Amino acid sequence: IVSVSSKTYLFGRGLKGRFDTSKILEAFGGGGHSFASAVKLENVSAERLKTLLVQILKGEDPAIRVKDVMNYPPFALREDMTVEEALISLAERNFAGAPVLDQEGRLVGVVYKKVLLKVAKLFPSKQVKDFMRTQFHTLSPEDFVWDAEAILSTYGEKLIPVVEDQKLVGVITRLDLMQTLIKQTEPLKPSHRKVQLPKEVEELSRVVEKICQELGFKGYLVGGVVRDILMGRRIWDLDFVVEGDGLKVAERFAQHYGVNVHPFPEFGTAHLKVGDFKIEFATTRRETYPYPGAYPVVEPASLKEDLFRRDFTINAMAISVMEEDFGTLIDYFGGLRDLKDKLIRILHPLSFVEDPVRILRALRFAGRFDFKPSKNTEKAMLNALSMHLLKHASRGRLLKELTLAFREEKLLDILKLYRQYKVLEELIDGFQWSQDLELKLEKLKEVLSWHKIEFPDKKLEYGWLYLVILLEKVRGEEFLRDMSAPAWVRELYHTYKEQAKEVIRKLHQAKKPSEAYLTLKGFNEPFYLLLAIEESLRPKIVLHMEKLSKLKVDVSKFAGLKGKELGRAIENEKLRLMDETFTLT
Ligand code: ATP
Ligand code: MG
Numbered sequence: 001i002v003s004v005s006s007k008t009y010l011f012g013r014g015l016k017g018r019f020d021t022s023k024i025l026e027a028f029g030g031g032g033h034s035f036a037s038a039v040k041l042e043n044v045s046a047e048r049l050k051t052l053l054v055q056i057l058k059g060e061d062p063a064i065r066v067k068d069v070m071n072y073p074p075f076a077l078r079e080d081m082t083v084e085e086a087l088i089s090l091a092e093r094n095f096a097g098a099p100v101l102d103q104e105g106r107l108v109g110v111v112y113k114k115v116l117l118k119v120a121k122l123f124p125s126k127q128v129k130d131f132m133r134t135q136f137h138t139l140s141p142e143d144f145v146w147d148a149e150a151i152l153s154t155y156g157e158k159l160i161p162v163v164e165d166q167k168l169v170g171v172i173t174r175l176d177l178m179q180t181l182i183k184q185t186e187p188l189k190p191s192h193r194k195v196q197l198p199k200e201v202e203e204l205s206r207v208v209e210k211i212c213q214e215l216g217f218k219g220y221l222v223g224g225v226v227r228d229i230l231m232g233r234r235i236w237d238l239d240f241v242v243e244g245d246g247l248k249v250a251e252r253f254a255q256h257y258g259v260n261v262h263p264f265p266e267f268g269t270a271h272l273k274v275g276d277f278k279i280e281f282a283t284t285r286r287e288t289y290p291y292p293g294a295y296p297v298v299e300p301a302s303l304k305e306d307l308f309r310r311d312f313t314i315n316a317m318a319i320s321v322m323e324e325d326f327g328t329l330i331d332y333f334g335g336l337r338d339l340k341d342k343l344i345r346i347l348h349p350l351s352f353v354e355d356p357v358r359i360l361r362a363l364r365f366a367g368r369f370d371f372k373p374s375k376n377t378e379k380a381m382l383n384a385l386s387m388h389l390l391k392h393a394s395r396g397r398l399l400k401e402l403t404l405a406f407r408e409e410k411l412l413d414i415l416k417l418y419r420q421y422k423v424l425e426e427l428i429d430g431f432q433w434s435q436d437l438e439l440k441l442e443k444l445k446e447v448l449s450w451h452k453i454e455f456p457d458k459k460l461e462y463g464w465l466y467l468v469i470l471l472e473k474v475r476g477e478e479f480l481r482d483m484s485a486p487a488w489v490r491e492l493y494h495t496y497k498e499q500a501k502e503v504i505r506k507l508h509q510a511k512k513p514s515e516a517y518l519t520l521k522g523f524n525e526p527f528y529l530l531l532a533i534e535e536s537l538r539p540k541i542v543l544h545m546e547k548l549s550k551l552k553v554d555v556s557k558f559a560g561l562k563g564k565e566l567g568r569a570i571e572n573e574k575l576r577l578m579d580e581t582f583t584l585t
Pocket of ligand 2: 224225237
């Protein structure tokens with residue numbers, strides 16, 4: 001098996017008269033002689049092809065063609081049905097859409113419940129044909145399942161009619177393909193190797209080991225923590241999954257340490273804290289997304305399925321905390337290799353369609369670790385973006401993810417990736433990148449690095465300052481509210497948009513320290529930092545922040561004065577003193 005860019009080649013050679021390779025390769029549409037045959041495939045990875053080939057060699061019959069996974073017989077609507085009738089038919093079967101046939105039984109369209117629901121109130125007795133899509137893809141029963149995946153992940157269709165001799169013979173949906181994908185990971189064997197756990201993590205894991213043993217469960221460290229251990233990073237968050245009952249383990253674990261546990265039974269998870277560690281327990285589960293970007297539907301499942309629902313190979317590894325193999329890395333999807341190669345890789349082609357939030361996550365991890373998306377991942381991401389999946393995903397989840405990105409140390413790198421892949425354009429109405437904007441962000445980074453060194457005790461969430469700049473040219477109030485930005489950020493945004501221009505003009509004109517002081521007085525530090533983006537103003541702003549704003553005068557001079565008068569006298573003395581002591585460069 002050889003893969004070259006997006007194509008995968010399968011070559012077979014057999015002993016003449018002893019082994020017929022062409023029979024085997026026929027399954028993949030190949031041809032040739034019994035002793036030498038070959039086939040060229042698209043949309044399927046070499047790893048997957050290998051798994052399937054091994055199954056075929058063992059005499060098993062894996063699902064390879066559309067006919068192996070399609071729904072048969074197909075359910076279809078008639079084009080002359082009313083919207084109301086169609087909705088009832090779909091609801092009875094709990095289908096999200098269906099192919100549409102004309103009077104002669106020919107396939108003429110595809111219609112979705114979502115569309116019908118929208119028009120049902122206004123036009124309940126109009127016909128299905130008025131609202132169906134007439135441009136759609138079809139498949140033949142002999143097509144490969146990966147071609148179906150490619151269509152679903154490139155064009156965003158949820159349902160593909162399967163057609164033979166111009167007749168509708170089946171229907172294929174995203175759920176069918178997901179189930180096939182999960183099945184096809186069954187024969188995957190994980191690679192195992194011992195991992196040294198950091199001391200404190202090992203201690204905590206040993207407790208989990210004991211509890212799981214008592215309860216007859218299996219426990220694993222999983223996800224980001226495994227990745228971070230392998231990268232030698234500092235660990236704060238520990239995620240355990242349990243084949244069994246994660247909530248029960250969490251309770252006993254909390255008892256052991258005498259801490260509180262916060263269970264979320266509807267998700268099968270529980271959170272607790274031990275020292276500085278934030279620990280989560282979950283039951284291994286499978287998640288399916290009813291529609292792109294929706295909150296997932298959750299059911300219990302095996303560790304492998306739990307890993308398969310995750311976003312990227314580097315986040316889809318586990319470490320056993322069972323007695324028999326404590327500390328063993330379980331890696332089904334080549335996560336360790338991708339860590340070494342610095343690659344962000346999705347686990348299957350439908351990943352971004354299933355959950356578009358992963359587009360943002362991919363770029364966040366790429367920025368944070370200085371990784372790149374793998375070729376196929378990038379392709380899938382560009383497809384998902386061109387379908388505007390970000391516009392349709394749950395806004396709450398997207399913005400939550402965005403908030404995480406704005407807390408990252410390497411935010412600027414992440415923003416550059418956002419620019420490269422044009423994601424903010426999808427999320428913020430009217431947003432546009434420009435050279436000027438990128439330059440401003442670079443300068444802001446300089447300012448903030450300075451601030452971090454000079455004022456290490458001031459805990460400012462710097463990410464918000466970048467956001468204020470990003471939103472400068474749009475109507476950002478609503479966006480900040482949707483992001484649940486704190487009040488100081490919203491005030492800062494307002495002040496920046498309303499007053500920055502004027503303050504900058506005055507500051508340019510200031511000749512004496514006291515003039516700079518009077519211009520800046522009354523504003524706050526985050527605002528100064530934004531002003532300092534303009535390099536020529538920095539000396540004045542720095543002088544103000546470090547010296548002028550802290551200047552103290554000797555009040556004993558003004559003994560007889562009180563109240564307003566005293567205040568004015570002190571202020572005048574300050575102005576005099578600063579002009580005497582400092583100069584503007
Ligand atoms: P971080 O260091 O930012 O916390 P993390 O990998 O721990 O990174 P979390 O958001 O804490 O990320 O999620 C924990 C794990 O849950 C991830 O490692 C991943 O396996 C899985 N996960 C999170 N979000 C998704 C998603 N949208 N789709 C699939 N899997 C996800
Ligand atoms: Mg985490």
